Amino acid sequence: MAQALIIKNLTKQFAISKRKINTVLSNLSLEVDEGDVFGFLGPNGAGKSTTIKLILNFLRPTSGEIEIFGNIVGKNEFRHQIGYLSESPVFYNHLTAWETLLLSGKLSNLQLKELKKTIPVLLERLNLQDAINIRVRDFSKGMKQRLGMANALIHDPQIFIFDEPMSGLDPLGRHLIKEIFEELKKRGKTIFFSTHILSDIEELCDRIAVIHKGELLYSGELSNFVEQQTLEEQFVSSIKEAENAKQS
Numbered sequence: 001m002a003q004a005l006i007i008k009n010l011t012k013q014f015a016i017s018k019r020k021i022n023t024v025l026s027n028l029s030l031e032v033d034e035g036d037v038f039g040f041l042g043p044n045g046a047g048k049s050t051t052i053k054l055i056l057n058f059l060r061p062t063s064g065e066i067e068i069f070g071n072i073v074g075k076n077e078f079r080h081q082i083g084y085l086s087e088s089p090v091f092y093n094h095l096t097a098w099e100t101l102l103l104s105g106k107l108s109n110l111q112l113k114e115l116k117k118t119i120p121v122l123l124e125r126l127n128l129q130d131a132i133n134i135r136v137r138d139f140s141k142g143m144k145q146r147l148g149m150a151n152a153l154i155h156d157p158q159i160f161i162f163d164e165p166m167s168g169l170d171p172l173g174r175h176l177i178k179e180i181f182e183e184l185k186k187r188g189k190t191i192f193f194s195t196h197i198l199s200d201i202e203e204l205c206d207r208i209a210v211i212h213k214g215e216l217l218y219s220g221e222l223s224n225f226v227e228q229q230t231l232e233e234q235f236v237s238s239i240k241e242a243e244n245a246k247q248s
Ligand SMILES: Nc1ncnc2c1ncn2[C@@H]1O[C@H](COP(=O)(O)OP(=O)(O)OP(=O)(O)O)[C@@H](O)[C@H]1O
Pocket: 014, 022, 024, 042, 043, 044, 045, 046, 047, 048, 049, 050, 051
């Protein structure tokens, strides 16, 4: 199986002041196979969003390297291969849902003729068909999240990077996003997503990584991680063990 995403010895430090450095990621390495639904888990402040920002080249690593389908992030152009949804997507408030997707599609070099077909289908799939001419400023949080998902899907990329994709969604919205995950998986797409919702991980993921304070605690099959205990028990005990190891 080819690797869609490889993170190699990734370290990220932020200079807090002249004398103080905050090491947010330490030597993180993990691999995501093509076609995987890969869950990225960790408590608050573990470094998940920072990792995702590094994958997207929004931040530069202090050291280490990231490859997406063999392209080194920061060296080769790669973003057309990625569908990205941030935890709180931000849009131009004065644009409608239609205009927002039209802008994204054009930025992805898609033809107007094609977009006139795909945008209504996408809006319908995300249950936003009635919002086609509504300005984003009048959207609820859940509607914005679903528009963000449409935005990530519009150019039909090979890999999706989602930062807490279920954030702000009601049960119907969450169910919808899970269905979309299943559809993407069937089409051989790769999904890498962070979440705090362990039941979503259990339902959706083949493989997971767990990080804590920027260090990798586990990476591999979900089934191996939960061999002895439930996901919640195993997650909590892994974090406690890591805390104890740091203190001793
Ligand atoms: N620009 C920055 N400068 C300094 N520290 C930062 C910066 N960005 C993030 N951090 C720190 O990095 C750590 C990891 O943050 P990050 O947002 O990656 O965690 P997370 O795992 O996504 O957390 P959450 O689950 O709460 O969203 C935090 O301690 C945060 O304060």
